[in-house]
Amino acid sequence: MSRGKAMPHYKFDPSQTFYLPNSLFFETVTGEYVDVLGMDNQWTEMDMVLRPDMSTASAAPWANDLTLQVICDLETRDGEPISIAPRNVLKRVLALYAERGWQPIVAPEIEFYLIKPNLDPNAPIEPPVGRTGRPGSGRRAFSMVAIDEYGPVIDTIYDYTEAQGLAIDTLIQEGGAGQLEINLQHGDPLLLADQVFYFKRAIREAALKHGVFATFMAKPMRDEPGSAMHVHQSVVDAKTGQNIFSHPDGSPTETFFHFIGGSQRHITELMPLMAPYVNSHRRLTGGQSAPTNLEWGHDNRTTGLRIPNSRPEARRVENRVIGIDANPYLALAASLAAGLQGMIERITPRPVAQGEVFANGALLPEGPFDMLAAFNEATRMHEILGRDFCTLFSAIKLAELNEFQREISPWERKHLLLNV
Template identity: 55%
Template sequence: MTDWLSQTPEAARAYLEGHRLDEVECIISDLPGIARGKAVPASKFARQEYFHLPDSIFYQTITGDWGEAAGEDGFIEKDMILRPDWSTATAAPWTGDWTLQVIHDAFDTDGIPVPFSPRNVLKRVVDLYRAKGWEPVVAPEMEFFLVARNTDPAQGIKPMMGRSGRPAAARQAYSMTAVDEFGPVIDDIYDFAEAQGFEIDGITQEGGAGQLEINMVHGDPVKLADEVFYFKRLIREAALRHDCYATFMAKPIENEPGSAMHIHHSVIDIETGQNIFSGPQGGDTDAFFHFIAGLQNHLPAAIAVLAPYVNSYRRYVRDHAAPINLEWARDNRTTGIRIPISSPQARRVENRIAGMDCNPYLGIAASLACGYLGLIEQERPDKQFKGDAYDGEEAIPRILGGALDLFDQATSLHEVLGPDFCRVYSIVKRAEYEEFLSVISPWEREHLLLNV
């Protein structure tokens, strides 16, 4: 076993036990959360300390076009230096040979972290917490749909066919029978996750047809974002084995609920090890309320990161399992900010705004950034909401363009996430939005062609 393999997690070494490593996938997340990188023979990987990719991977839109975000130097596609984080080495158990994946961090030629690399953005936010003596803790929840293969984008997305021979049924939330319909896919998800060393806290059927949720154990934000990044790929691979697709679109099917990435937050005092949201007698602290206020005050500007596509805003529908405002309440799933039932030691704040289509590094970073600003500004939140928050006023941008306008004006949020990241992100997202606006939809052709 080479020296670098000895630095990898136990699960990666266990996966290779008795086998010869064939290939290493050197990967990094781009802005949408797509894995970019290179696959290299294991023997070559053992000889290299780093590899290069052009910084232009962060200027690319989801369609493969480019945003004019290169800055003063122009679009010269400078090489970044990508160095492996050995702690992220994990199996790629769906491949035909023995392969490991390793997430890399991006630096410029002076060794400075590339500011618009999503993993670096999250690390920046976590470091701001630690500089204040705080350790942020998160627990993401991943919702997604298993759907029938869709090879024609002009056709609507349909639920997958279950073991019973019937399409997956909607409105069967928490049904074990519904979960059993996807049994073979779920078995592969568990097997892949085990091979990769990931701990799943549970899998449940959600309210949509073929919609599932995976809960993850709370922990370090960067580690959890790495796992969501990996999980999206392994779930897609498990689905393909069974002639269906896994989709993380925020709203893939009309008249069905959307898919969220709910983010639970708590903050630990590094010196004492105590949750700063709970006082000595177990009551709510000022920090608890300040964090909520930070979410209420700054999430409107951060929604462009948490809901990054035009489709994302189709999820925010009244009475449809997604928030329409930023009210907060205890044990109330109609609000955008929810306080789950917990012991004082586990007191946490759940952000229900983020869509599953967001980049996990950026979604978690933006959510933590809002809470951080709340802790710094020390303001109080609105009064706790009582009743059904869908009866309240809508207070979330309904289109990407409006969300980007709020994002561009949010100078305090830019200082936390990094001004250069925010500049690049806005340019790329506006390029995507303009691409979308140039497309004539089937709805327009059906209703406007002969009627107006």
């Protein structure tokens, strides 16, 4: 969720100091505030310093006037990073890689739906009407005709992202009705997290310009596939740029297997960062290309950890369990932290999966409460990500889950109101 300040250009000076209260991090997705056990002076609402990162300066091409958007880092008045800020959580993990002379490389994939404007939250979400006048239909993965149905929206997405200096690798039609996927070029995790954040803004605005919504819900429609943010990950030597997952002869290194082992052991503990909402869990339990296991396999899309076909210098691990509704900074931080711990502890992965896996092997926790319980016990991961952040994040997620539990759904009213 983007938060910040808007101002006329003559008020903005990167050398000046801007502030926001730290209470913005104490809100759930619905805007409710949460008391965090053990946090001193929470409601003094201390000011955080906004430090503009001018390397992120980008156009906002959908605005009616010339507009610049800049991502800010958050600091205390003493210049210390705010530990609960998601961008700083990712920076913390990247610093641990740098201490060992390593540089992770990632390439996210952004899946999302174009939908008819949904003005009534009780009404089901529907696919949009394309240029033929017919609503979108599912099961059309990689269809060029399906992409052409929404050509004007896609053209505007390209225009907006090019104006922002963002590079699209490929764009495809996914399996759902009105579902698209944009693949990003590989690079530095912080840069790619910034890009995912900017892409989401641009895609939403491009859709609105054409009278449709773009949604990044993990599972917006009951009988359609969910939307993921698959992330391809490799690690290079910071001095030489060589992929440490491959030997000079092209064979995989022990480090490669240890990254997989760490992912298998620790991603289970970090799922709230990769599947943060009740709706995220619906994607994982609804089948349709969303693996619920943490097995690994070569070119096997039924495994949570897929090893794509590649040249040795591009050997990588694809994390397929992350939902597109995840905060990109936190999802990348979590996935990279799991792999890092595997390399540090030299964790051996389970044997490579052969054939279709689906619900076999090591499964993810079955529900959001189970995921949160596993996260709360992950003391080593809390040290890596930051204890204050993990304490706050857990409190926010528990409050959201409890609020959802109080909701009465249309399904309950439809099937239980007069039948039980």
